[in-house]
Each structure stands twice: as C-alpha cells, then as structure tokens.
Amino acid sequence: MTLQKSPSFSLNSPVTVLAGVGPKKAQALGRIGVFTLEDIFYLMPRRYEDRRTPKPLSLLQPGNVECAVAYVSEIKERNGRTEAIIADNSGTARVVWFTDKIAAFVRKGMRLALYGPVSDYDYYIEPQFSHPEFEILYRQSQQPKLIGKIFPVYPGTADLTQRTIKKFVDTAIEKYADNCLTEFIPKKIMKRYTLIPLKDAVLQIHSPDNEETFIAARNRLAFDEFFLLQAGVKMRRRAFSGKYKAHPIKAGETFDRLIENLPFKMTDAQKAAIHEILCDMESLYPMNRLLQGDVGSGKTLVAVSAMAAAFDSGVQSAFMAPTEILAQQHYLSLSKLLEPLGINITLLTGSLKPSERKKILNGLADGSINIAVGTHALFSEGVSFKELALAIVDEQHRFGVLQRSGLTSKAEAPHVLAMTATPIPRTMVMSVYGDLEVSVLNEMPKGRKKIKTVAMKAKNFNDICRKIREEVSKGHQVYWVCPVIDESERGLVSVTSAYDVLTAAMPELRTAIIHGQLPIDEKANIMQDFSAGNIDVLVSTVVIEVGVDVPNATMIVIQDAGQFGLAQLHQLRGRVGRGKAQSYCVLLANDGITEAGAERISTMVNISDGFELAEHDLIQRGPGEICGTHQHGVTDFRVADLVRDVKILEAARKEAQTLLNDDPDLSGEPELKGEILRRLGEVLELAATS
Ligand code: ADP
Ligand code: MG
Numbered sequence: 202m203t204l205q206k207s208p209s210f211s212l213n214s215p216v217t218v219l220a221g222v223g224p225k226k227a228q229a230l231g232r233i234g235v236f237t238l239e240d241i242f243y244l245m246p247r248r249y250e251d252r253r254t255p256k257p258l259s260l261l262q263p264g265n266v267e268c269a270v271a272y273v274s275e276i277k278e279r280n281g282r283t284e285a286i287i288a289d290n291s292g293t294a295r296v297v298w299f300t301d302k303i304a305a306f307v308r309k310g311m312r313l314a315l316y317g318p319v320s321d322y323d324y325y326i327e328p329q330f331s332h333p334e335f336e337i338l339y340r341q342s343q344q345p346k347l348i349g350k351i352f353p354v355y356p357g358t359a360d361l362t363q364r365t366i367k368k369f370v371d372t373a374i375e376k377y378a379d380n381c382l383t384e385f386i387p388k389k390i391m392k393r394y395t396l397i398p399l400k401d402a403v404l405q406i407h408s409p410d411n412e413e414t415f416i417a418a419r420n421r422l423a424f425d426e427f428f429l430l431q432a433g434v435k436m437r438r439r440a441f442s443g444k445y446k447a448h449p450i451k452a453g454e455t456f457d458r459l460i461e462n463l464p465f466k467m468t469d470a471q472k473a474a475i476h477e478i479l480c481d482m483e484s485l486y487p488m489n490r491l492l493q494g495d496v497g498s499g500k501t502l503v504a505v506s507a508m509a510a511a512f513d514s515g516v517q518s519a520f521m522a523p524t525e526i527l528a529q530q531h532y533l534s535l536s537k538l539l540e541p542l543g544i545n546i547t548l549l550t551g552s553l554k555p556s557e558r559k560k561i562l563n564g565l566a567d568g569s570i571n572i573a574v575g576t577h578a579l580f581s582e583g584v585s586f587k588e589l590a591l592a593i594v595d596e597q598h599r600f601g602v603l604q605r606s607g608l609t610s611k612a613e614a615p616h617v618l619a620m621t622a623t624p625i626p627r628t629m630v631m632s633v634y635g636d637l638e639v640s641v642l643n644e645m646p647k648g649r650k651k652i653k654t655v656a657m658k659a660k661n662f663n664d665i666c667r668k669i670r671e672e673v674s675k676g677h678q679v680y681w682v683c684p685v686i687d688e689s690e691r692g693l694v695s696v697t698s699a700y701d702v703l704t705a706a707m708p709e710l711r712t713a714i715i716h717g718q719l720p721i722d723e724k725a726n727i728m729q730d731f732s733a734g735n736i737d738v739l740v741s742t743v744v745i746e747v748g749v750d751v752p753n754a755t756m757i758v759i760q761d762a763g764q765f766g767l768a769q770l771h772q773l774r775g776r777v778g779r780g781k782a783q784s785y786c787v788l789l790a791n792d793g794i795t796e797a798g799a800e801r802i803s804t805m806v807n808i809s810d811g812f813e814l815a816e817h818d819l820i821q822r823g824p825g826e827i828c829g830t831h832q833h834g835v836t837d838f839r840v841a842d843l844v845r846d847v848k849i850l851e852a853a854r855k856e857a858q859t860l861l862n863d864d865p866d867l868s869g870e871p872e873l874k875g876e877i878l879r880r881l882g883e884v885l886e887l888a889a890t891s
Pocket of ligand 2: 501
C-alpha cells in the first residue's frame, strides 16, 4: 500500500487544482481575473438574482424577472421556437423558448421550475416567460436547484457560462475553504464589531441567505481589506522609522522673528498646524505629515515656519513644487519672507545653465545654502545636501505616493511635510496614506469673501468683457484660461485665439499669454509682471492651475470649462479670492459640451467647499485617479468601497493602530501577520523601496 500524502493547497494554488479546470478553462477564468483559489473565493458577483420565492402564475408581473413552479399543459414546436402553456392552482401562463430543442425532453404533464423575464403576450393578454431557465422536477418532493435561493451573477466572459463559474466557485468552497480560509482577525476584534467568521463571509458572498447575511459578509470582507492595509502600512512605517533617524528640529530665534513680522494675523488653524509640525520635528523619528487645506487657506506660511525652525537648528530644507512656474513663484515669495532673516535660499530647476547649477550644487553640498526651492530636479542625480533635515512637498496629490517615498529614500531621513490643496477626502487619506499624520487648515484667513461662480455661454462674450473692464478699472487683474495651446486640438479654443479675440475686443487692456511651452525665463518674467500688476489680463493654459498666488487677481474666466475635472476647476477657481476683494469665477461652456461636463459646471456653481467637491469627485471618478495610484494597486479593493464603507474604514484604522501599538511585530498574531504579508507584501515593499 502506498502512503498517500495529502496534497497541500493554499490560497495561492492555481485554479487548475479544481476538478474540471484544464488549461482552456483556466485561460477563460484568467480573462475575468481569476488565477488562484484566492481569486475564486473572492470573485465578487456583479449582482444577485433573487430567486427565493416562486410566484403563483396569476401574480406574475410583466416587466419583472420572475420564478415559478408549474405544470406543462401544452407544448409544441413552431417556426424554430418552442411554445408552451403552463398552469398552477392560480392560473396559466405562456412560455416561449427561442429554440426547437426543448420539446424533445419537456413533455406535457411535467412539473417545471422556471426563472426568466416575463412580458405581455399581446394577443392573449397573458403573462409570458421569454426563454426562461428551467429545471424539470421529476419527483413531487424534489427541491429545485434553479430557484429558492439568491443567485450570484459573476463578471461575464464569452467562454464561461454563469453555471460553469458557479460550479467552480461551489467546488472551491466545498473542497478547499476549510484548508485555505483560516481566520486571521484577532478574536477580540471580531467580537467588538460582531464580524462573522471568514469562511461564512465567503460563503454568504457567493450564496447569501438574505440581505442581512449578505451585508454582514460584505462588511466582514471590507473590514479585512481596510484592516490589513492599515496594519501593513503601519508595520512598514515602523520598520522604516527604526532604520532611519531624523535630525531633531527646534524652533528658535529666527522662527520667532518670522512670526512677529508677519503682515497679518495667523489663523487658529495655521497656529495649530505649526504646533503639530514642531512637535513632530522635535523627534528623532522622521515626521511624515500631510497638511491639507483648501486653496488659499495659507499652507505656504506653515511650510515657511517649519523651514525657519530648521534654519534655527542648523540644518537644510528643500521645498519641492510640481511645476517650474510654481517653483519660481514660491522662490520669489519665500525669499521675500526669509532673506531678511538671514536665510540663504535658492532656486533649483531642470532648466538651469550648467555653471549656475554647479554653483548651487556646491552651496547645497557645503551647507552655505539653507533652503532649496525647486521641482523634482531637486532630487535628481548629483544633487546632495550637507544636512537635509526637512523636505516639503507642495501639491502632494500631483506627485503620487511613489514619488513621495522616492524622495524619502534619496535623502537620509528628512522630516517630510506634504501639502495638498486639492483636498483629498478623509477616507482616502486614511486608506492610501494610512501612515501619514494629517493636519488640516479648515479655516480661511479673515476677511475673505466667497467667490461668486457663474456658468455662461460663449455668446455672452460682451457681458464678460464688460465685467473684465469693470474689474480692471478697480485696479484688479483677470485670468483667462483655455484648455489647449493650439487651435488644432479637438476644436477647443486655444490660448492664441483667445488672446487675439480679447485684444481685439479690449485693445486698451494690457493682455499677455502664458503656457507651458514657453521658455522658463519667459514664463518667469510674465508671472513676475502679472504679480507686479503690470498685466491686466493673463491668457493662460492650466499652467497656472496649481498654487499660483496673486491676491490682486479677482476674476477668472475658464473657457470650455466642461473639459476640466472637478478638482482642476476648483484649483483654477482658487487662483482668485485670495485677497479681501470680491472675486468672480466664470465657467464658459462650449456647444459640444458633454452631459458630464455640464454636470461638473453646475456642481462648481453650487459647491464652493473644496472638501465637499472632492467627495463628489471621489464618487464620480473613483479613488485611484485622484491619487494617481491606479497602477499601484493600493486602492484596488475587491469589496471595500471608500465612499460606502467609511465607518468600517475608521474602525479598521483604529483597531490596527491599537493592535500594533501593543504588539508592534504582531508576534502574538501569526495568522494576521502571514495574511498581511501574503496579500500586501509586494505592494508594501514596492512603496518602501521605490
Ligand atoms: P495655499 O494654501 O493655497 O497654498 P497660500 O499659502 O498661497 O495658500 O496663501 C494664500 C494667500 O493668503 C497668500 O497671499 C498668503 O500670503 C495669504 N495668507 C496666508 N495666511 C494668511 C493669514 N493668516 N491672513 C491673511 N492672509 C494670509
Ligand atoms: Mg499653495
């Protein structure tokens, strides 16, 4: 007798271990993303069919998909179809199958279970099943398989019927669930949230008893996804911060002088954020903080204070902006504030002459330059700092998660402050940036007026010009934004043609063009001219989208506004309303505007709060696109939904935090640790090393 070793299966075993799955079927399953047993356990039905209660035939509703049990009282073939009349105690109904094959085995007198769409059969005014699924019930006591339950409907593929997929799922659950689906959530957490066991959850997802059990199952699996991600991110953070030490930063005299000399009073939110940042930076562990604040809430000042504190502590800071224009502009405004305090600040972008670049690199290496402002060129090859202790990343959402970690691995371990003006919804921060602390500027500087936003048509051009003249006559300035540089693109209005039209209509105004293809020096000059008030109307592409700060600009006109996303429109609108005067945002719709575009415009007119808009955006576009993390897979949840499952996310985050505080290595929870590494190992490693 040979000893048969029981084969070991795991979630990672290929689907071919299932009876009936050969290379062909495996390929077909692959097309719906199913490669392993795990994939099949977690294959989420697209929807469900409620086939629980058969209806008496007299109650069948045309227009519904219904199920019934009835006897065949007549059946015949006609014109390649099979037609039948069925009956139960309550009445009769017609059935038509679009094939002549049925009558060969369905006979008069047989009892059938049926499931399918019901329509009106015009002539007889009798309900009719159209091409229903059916099952012959040979014995009186026979329980139908086709109905009596809630049925899953899986993502479709041409080469696999629903029945086949369901059979594979059922086999997988029957044969392998016990071995593969071991519980990993700690008991006390399961109890606290009355989470159902993993195996039950998987079973109920594929074959729910009722709505309640389905929701319990979905909640359990959503909890798993959030919880594992949160715990994983926290583990990584711990491993990371144990490896690297930061330089502690303490505010001193320069910081105090900066604050004393401010031309305005800080908002309470700014004070609180600065306080939180200073507390973080006193530590030997690198700060990892996200500063969220709507456009115009004054994030730059918070960053400036942190950099002043770094200077006080004798270390360098880097301030990274997403575009050259923005880097330029930050450089100008930062130097105004910081140079009088004796701080040496420089601008490092990709378009420097080699000799200039060399000089700057030397200054960074020998420590004579205290602050470098720049684009991602700051962290390119060949740039090294003497002692970089603080890195600030403006407009974080433009960089994506990977670049943030790239920044951290380049330098030793600076404190990192990421700032975002397109507010990332709280739910998103918690899931994607689970390892970040968050400060929020939820308050605007005093005296700001709400921007008036209106939607207009291109034919209102004269009215708009009148309004522009009015603003300019008050000494204010105007942005005119177009989606494209060149006319040829998609029939949209370009900066050049808008410029021609505007200068022809208002020759008395000082109008200029700016776009991304101009040489950096020219862009810088134009922006400086605009800041200085020497330009009345600036015709621009979205190069001014992010961060540009000219408080004297009070009107922005956005041409072909339907072309832009909500986040972008909000960013653009945020270029005005930065001073005390009333500001205006005009959204121009072109004729060929899409329905979605029109909806975005009306959303913009109705909502001014950036956080509220961001939630809208999240619903409309999905999380990955907002964070630029699509390829990253971090937000690719199978079950969890960032909008629907906020409460679960919060609970999961809290539990992960507590658990890891008590047991940082998860040595008391080997199953949990195993599951985190199995599910997220790759993603977490990627994020840590890239
Ligand atoms: P954002 O948060 O969009 O980056 P900025 O930091 O560019 O905003 O600030 C917008 C404008 O508000 C700037 O002109 C800045 O000088 C000004 N500002 C910042 N804080 C205050 C304040 N507490 N009171 C008045 N104005 C302020
Ligand atoms: Mg800013």
